[in-house]
Amino acid sequence: MDKRVIPLALGGLGIGTTEFAIMGLLPDIAGSLNVSIADAGILISAYALGVVVGAPLLIGFTVKQPPKKVLIWLMVLFTIFNGLSIISPNYYFMFFARFLSGLPHGAFFGAGTVVASRLAGKGKEARYISYMFSGLTIANLAMVPLVTYVGHVFHWRWYFAIVTFIGLVTLAFIHFWLPDLSRKENANAVEELKFLRRKKPWYILLITAIGFGGLFCWFSYITPLMTEVVGIPKDQMAYVMILAGAGMVVGNLLGGYLSDRIGEVKATLMLMILMLAVLMGIFFFSHNTVVSLVLTFICGGLSMSVSAPINIMMIKASPGSEMMSAAFMQAAFNVANSLGAYLGGIPLRNGLGFNYPSLVGAAMTVAGLIICLRYKYKFNRKTAQLAPALNDVNTPDGFQLMDK
Numbered sequence: 001m002d003k004r005v006i007p008l009a010l011g012g013l014g015i016g017t018t019e020f021a022i023m024g025l026l027p028d029i030a031g032s033l034n035v036s037i038a039d040a041g042i043l044i045s046a047y048a049l050g051v052v053v054g055a056p057l058l059i060g061f062t063v064k065q066p067p068k069k070v071l072i073w074l075m076v077l078f079t080i081f082n083g084l085s086i087i088s089p090n091y092y093f094m095f096f097a098r099f100l101s102g103l104p105h106g107a108f109f110g111a112g113t114v115v116a117s118r119l120a121g122k123g124k125e126a127r128y129i130s131y132m133f134s135g136l137t138i139a140n141l142a143m144v145p146l147v148t149y150v151g152h153v154f155h156w157r158w159y160f161a162i163v164t165f166i167g168l169v170t171l172a173f174i175h176f177w178l179p180d181l182s183r184k185e186n187a188n189a190v191e192e193l194k195f196l197r198r199k200k201p202w203y204i205l206l207i208t209a210i211g212f213g214g215l216f217c218w219f220s221y222i223t224p225l226m227t228e229v230v231g232i233p234k235d236q237m238a239y240v241m242i243l244a245g246a247g248m249v250v251g252n253l254l255g256g257y258l259s260d261r262i263g264e265v266k267a268t269l270m271l272m273i274l275m276l277a278v279l280m281g282i283f284f285f286s287h288n289t290v291v292s293l294v295l296t297f298i299c300g301g302l303s304m305s306v307s308a309p310i311n312i313m314m315i316k317a318s319p320g321s322e323m324m325s326a327a328f329m330q331a332a333f334n335v336a337n338s339l340g341a342y343l344g345g346i347p348l349r350n351g352l353g354f355n356y357p358s359l360v361g362a363a364m365t366v367a368g369l370i371i372c373l374r375y376k377y378k379f380n381r382k383t384a385q386l387a388p389a390l391n392d393v394n395t396p397d398g399f400q401l402m403d404k
Contacts, residue, residue, distance in 0.1 A: 001127070002119065002131070002302065003117060003177055003363060004119050004167040004179060005116055005128055005131045005177060006173060006179060006205060007071075007170060007173035007174040007177050008071075008112045008115065008116055008131070008132040008135070008178075009131060009132055009133075009134050009135035009138075010135055010166065010169060010170040010173050011071070011075060011078075011108055011112065011132075011133075011135065011170045011174075012109070012112075012132055012133055012134070012135025012136040012139070013135035013136070013138055013139050013143060013166060013170075014075075014078065014082075014135075014139075014163055014166035014167050015078070015105050015108065015109070015135075015136065015139075016077075016135060016136035016138075016139025016140060016143070016144070017139045017143040017144060017147055017162070017163050017166065018047075018068045018082055018101060018160070018163045019102075019105070020139065020140060021144045021147040021148055021151070021157070021159055021163075022044060022098075025148060025151045025152070025156045025159060027040075027156075028151060028152060028156040029043070029094070029156050032155075032156065033090060033091045033094060034091075035091045038184060039091065039342060040091075042093060042095070043098045044096060044098075044107065045097045045338070046095050046096075046098040046099045046100040047099065047101060047153070048102060048104075048334045048337060048338060049099060050098070050099040050100060050101060050102020050103045050105070051102040051103075051105040051106045051330060051331060051334045052106070052331045053102075053103065054102060054103030054104060054105065054106055054107055055106025055110060055327035055330045055331045056103070056106075056193075056254050056309055056324060056326075056327055056328060056331065057102060057103070057108050057220065058077075058104060058107035059107050059110055059111065059192070059324050059327040060178060060192065060193075060324070062074075062107070062111075063218060066180060066181060067114065067115045067118075067181045067323075068174065068178050068179070068180050068181060069113055070110055070111050070202075071112065071174050072165070072174055072175065072249075072251075074104040074107050074108045074111065074170065074296065075108065075167055075170050075171050075174060077100075077103065077104045078104040078105075078108065078167050078172065079164055079167030079168055079171065081097060081100040081101040081104070082097075082101050082160050082163045082164045083160070083164045083169060083353045084097040084100065084101075084394070085097045085098065085101065085157075085160040086157050086160045086161055086164065091148075091184045098142060106327050106329065106330030106331055107327050108329045109132075109326070109327075109329075110132075110323055110326035110327030110328075110329070110330055111312050111323055111326070111327075112323070113129055113130050113132065113322075113326040113329075114315070114322045114326055115178070115181060115368070116128040116129045116132045117129060117312070117315060117322075118181055119268055120360035124309040125254070125260070125312055125315075126256045126257075126259035126260045126267075126309060126311075127259075127260050127308070128256070128310045129254075129256060129307070129308045129311055129312065130253050130255055130257075130307070131250050131256070131270045131309065132255025133252050133304060133307045133373065134249065134252055134253065136248075136250075136252075136304070137245065137248040137249040137251075137252045137304050138249060140215070140241070140244070140245035140248050140300075141232070141242060141245030141246055141248065141249055144241070144245070144288070145163075145238055145241060145242055145245075147159045147162055147163075148238075148359065149160065151278075154283050166170065170355065172263070180226070186221065188283075191320070192320075192321045192323070192324035193319035193321070193324060194321060195317075195320070195321035195324065195325050196207060196318070198317065198318070199329070200317035200318075200375075200379055201314060201317050201318050201325055201328070201369060201380075203372075203374070203378075204298070204310065204313050204314050204317055204329075204375070204377040205314075205328065205329070205332045206267045206308050206333050206368075206371050207268070207368050207371050207372050207375065208310055208329060208332040208333060208335075208336060208368075209332045209335040209336050209339060210331075210336070210339070210364055210367050210368045210373065211223050211272055211336075211365055211367065211368015211369060211372065211373065212310075212333065212336045212368065213308055213335075213336035213337075213339040213343070213361075213364045213368075214275065214276075214279060214340060214342035214360075214363070214364035214365035214368065215275065215279075215299065215302065215303045215336075215340065215361060215365075216336055216337045216339070216340025216341055216344070216355040216361075217279075217340040217343060217344030217358060217360050217361030218282060218299055218340075218344070218357060218358045218361050219244075219299075219303065219340075220337075220340060220341040220344055220346070220357065221344055221345070221354055222240070222244070222296070222346070223237055224243075224354045225282075225286065225354040225355060225357070225358075226240050226292070226296070229285070229286045229287065229353060229354050229355050230292045231289060231290055232289070240296060243293060243296055243297050243300070244297065244299070244300035245300065245301075246297065246298050246300070247296070247297040247298060247299065247300025247301035247302075247303075247332075248300045248301060248303060248304040248373055249304075249347070251300065251301025251302055251303065251304045251305035252301075252304035252305060252307065252308070253306065254301065254305055254385045255267065255271065255305030255306060255308045255309055256308040256309075258270070258271075258305070258309070259308050259309035259312055261325040264310070264312040264313045264316070265309075265313060265372075265375070265376050267309040267385070268306060268310055268313065268372060269369070269372055269373070269376065271302060271305050271306050271309070271370060272306075272372060273369065273371045274298075274302060274367060275302045275365050276362055276365045276366060277301075277304075278295055278298050278302060279299070279358045279359070279361045279362040280301050280358075280359075280362050281296075281367060282295050282299065282355065282358040283355050283356070283362065286355040287356055287359075305347075310329070311326060311329055314326060314328075314329050314339040316322075316375065317400060318391070322362065340364065341362075343360050343364065344360050344361060346355030346360065347359070347360060353361060
């Protein structure tokens with residue numbers, strides 16, 4: 001891995017740890033703050049809300065600054081806000097701290113996506129973006145189980161102390177290893193938001209929020225699925241999560257490689273078709289332990305393999321607004337998270353089994369696949385038709401003609 005991308009991966013490690021480790025420590029936090037586990041679960045929603053609000057807002061405020069400076073300030077906020085959680089005296093303070101902690105999340109990945117693509121050589125953009133997201137996958141593989149263990153054995157406040165320390169280390173690596181990149185001249189928030197006038201980005205946001213929401217239908221209810229249906233003992237669930245995390249590591253790198261090899265649109269379509277097949281497999285074969293474990297690994301891989309190609313799609317669909325559009329993508333992924341968890345819970349609230357959320361996920365994936373096929377037919381066909389003319393004219397406005 002190019003060492004210039006390591007600071008971005010470290011940022012992803014910290015963000016992934018703070019986002020996901022709280023799920024395993026909800027009973028500890030609830031007991032300490034004297035609230036129910038259901039109320040403690042709202043802290044997860046507070047973080048997600050922070051991501052959705054912060055992604056476009058912070059990018060809008062920092063759009064005129066050099067990318068390195070933007071990433072430093074975002075990580076400063078990340079470190080301070082997670083530090084607040086260490087000293088949370090009550091539930092309401094904790095809720096506010098979690099909301100603030102989510103603000104830099106989407107903006108960091110939005111800015112980091114653009115920085116990674118600029119650091120990459122031609123034809124390696126998706127691979128470099130996958131390197132950045134490798135920190136997120138390693139968080140799920142190693143840091144989340146480790147921090148959950150530390151939080152259980154000692155105190156949940158150590159979880160936030162570790163995340164704060166990762167933030168400080170990331171700041172040092174950004175300062176020393178990330179090169180200075182030029183800022184975009186005459187940039188402003190209004191100009192950055194103009195990408196929303198185009199049709200292409202809206203298709204991609206819908207593909208992300210709906211299509212990839214199917215994976216969150218499965219992941220949101222993975223514990224009751226594996227313990228109640230598959231028959232995995234509850235004290236063995238940590239190993240199941242490590243298996244899913246290992247899949248995320250492999251899938252993330254595979255998604256970047258595949259996107260660079262065959263193109264981001266083809267890679268996204270291929271991965272969504274595979275996603276549909278795996279979710280259906282989970283529904284039909286959840287009573288088979290071996291098959292379920294294999295599908296858990298594959299589904300974990302698919303949950304991260306889509307990150308690089310879909311982000312490249314958005315960057316190419318939003319010339320001149322790359323950083324803002326990448327931030328919106330992080331908001332869309334969090335919408336997918338919330339939507340998948342809500343829709344996946346509908347069959348459970350109606351008395352159906354814990355394998356049914358994956359069936360709902362398959363339906364969401366079909367919807368996303370239809371939107372993606374429409375995108376390919378509507379825009380890639382026009383790209384091919386306009387390519388000769390664009391090569392002759394070589395106009396920077398050529399891409400703007402494609403989604404009229």
